[in-house]
Amino acid sequence: MTTTTAPVTSTDAAPGSPAGPGKPGRPAMPARNFWLHTERYALLIAWLVVIIVFSITLPNTFFTVGNLQNVLGSQAVLLILALGLLFPLTAGEFDLSVASTLSMSSMTVAVLNAQMGVPLLPSLAAALVVGLLVGLLNGVLVVKFKIDSFIVTLGSATVMLGLVQWMSNSSSVTGIDSALVQATVGFRGILGMPLQFFYGLIAAAVILIILTSTPIGRRLLFVGRGRQVAELSGLNVNRLRIGAFVASGLVASIAGIVYAGSLGGADPSSGQSFLLPAFAACYLGATAIVPGRFNAVGTFIAVFFLFTGVVGLQMLGAQSYVQQLFYGGALIVAVALSQAIRRQSAKAHK
Template sequence: MSATDTPSRPLASLDIKKEVERYALVLGWIFLIAIFGLLLPDTFLTWRTFSSMLGSQAVLVVLALGILIPLTSGDFDLSAASILVFGSMFLAVSNVQWGWPVGLSVVAVVLIGLIAGLVNAFFVLFFRIHSLIVTLGIGTFLNGMTLWISNSRTVSGVSMELVEIVVIQRLFGVPLAFYYGLLVALVMWYMLEFTISGRKLLFVGRGREVARLNGVPVERVRAIAFGISGGLSGLAGVLYAGMTGSADPTSGLQLLLPAFAAAFLGATAIYPGRFNPIGTLVGVYFLITGITGLTMLGADAYVQSLFYGGALVVAVSLSQLVRQRQPQHFA
């Protein structure tokens, strides 16, 4: 062995460790699939199960990607699930009861989500109120609006045109809803990695004062982040209405917890130490695989809450540990 070979060993082991850390969540997901596959070979390891998991969780994927944007800039959006529910209800009411074309209702819902996000930004940035308080208040206000426009009733009969392009039509046996979520994740990944706007968002998340001193318009970046979060939450509401063909005034609010859990889980993978859309996508399906497997094993309903709640605490803890160990760059 030559003297030049000695220093390369620690470097090589360090590179391997970093790669394992990057893909630990993916490996964990594969391990979870293997465990449930061994326990339930005849039911879990079927294409029907996997296509159902992929297609049915598009709403959660888009919602998690929506809250990912303000998280990246250092803010929280607790109104995202409420925007989703209000959006799905507004679509159902406008399409079924008011007679709007479904296309117009879809555009209106996305715009409503965008406006709600900008309202969040206004109160957070103009009055310097913490985002947790503002978004919680706006979310509660929207919950009341949902009950008002629906008379606290489920509205069914959403146009089959929407249902068809969300769940009925399939590509490779998977509902198109899955590909919509995948497309959003890929677009977000490209924006964050290869555009100036995306890099500014990452810069603001790393340190607002440093970003401001370097000429980054911090308030504008944060406002845009809230707006995008609201718009994507509205889009999630459209998918939610399309997947069920109806809208319920409370169903959908429970998606907020798993969305945050997926976002924080994603921050431990692919690009450890920062929120990223590909990691979030993996995080969503890691969680859903666990829930699906436990349900097939006959677990009681409360196990889902235990799983999501525990996953959120663990994910936040891990993401904080990883973030503290990462150098301050965006690679």
């Protein structure tokens, strides 16, 4: 007796596969990969579209070498500040004190060097110490005293604003050693870009390596995704959280030094204007390259995408307040998009 066995066809899709019963999973993969790559590079594509649109609309003013140098060469301070924010954000914390740390570090350099005659190198070292101490204080208050990072960093930011006003007597301080100015904006080499542009590139490369290719970066991500799970896995979560704030404070102080060099001094209030754009760049960057995760490359693209839009609109005749409208709107949209991407990613992994 001969038994004929029909070919067995699996109708169950693999876990996480978009294919349902009776639908093979493989045909859906090309479409899935296409949308994944589109999602990763959507911000970069949007930036290119913005450049093309403004270049066609304003060929004699926007599409020029001078404007290219302006867009790329003037955002180093914001870029470095936003990159520093990636450490606490990756660890699941907020740091609203970064702009105040920037202001206090730049004012420390200006007061010590320009007013008190302290040599440049010790003044720069003092500014870095300021950032480290602020970050350490924020981290200890959040971790040891279990206070929400939003409240702690908002309070420390306000305290620092008062200290900056006191240090400067509520006025700008000028006369910083020309060596710092020369090292920031004085030299124009490759493509006519100031050195501060290359400082931003170096900062992006270093932080990219730290967050993606070192155990510290992976542990910070693990802590940000699930603090209790990270503790059960044996990670020193408290130390990592404090370290994230210290790193944020240190990078903010570096941004303050670059800011002091670009101004040739320090202003007691202008540093606060960097806070909203920095958060907007971080959250908008989290929708690109590695969607749903704060990352250095996405933040880099976001900084210049946002500023390109602001410059183009101002060249079209928009008033100065368009910058606040643009950055504020971008922050709201970026947060909404990044949260939606995270929810979608979480569902895909269930």
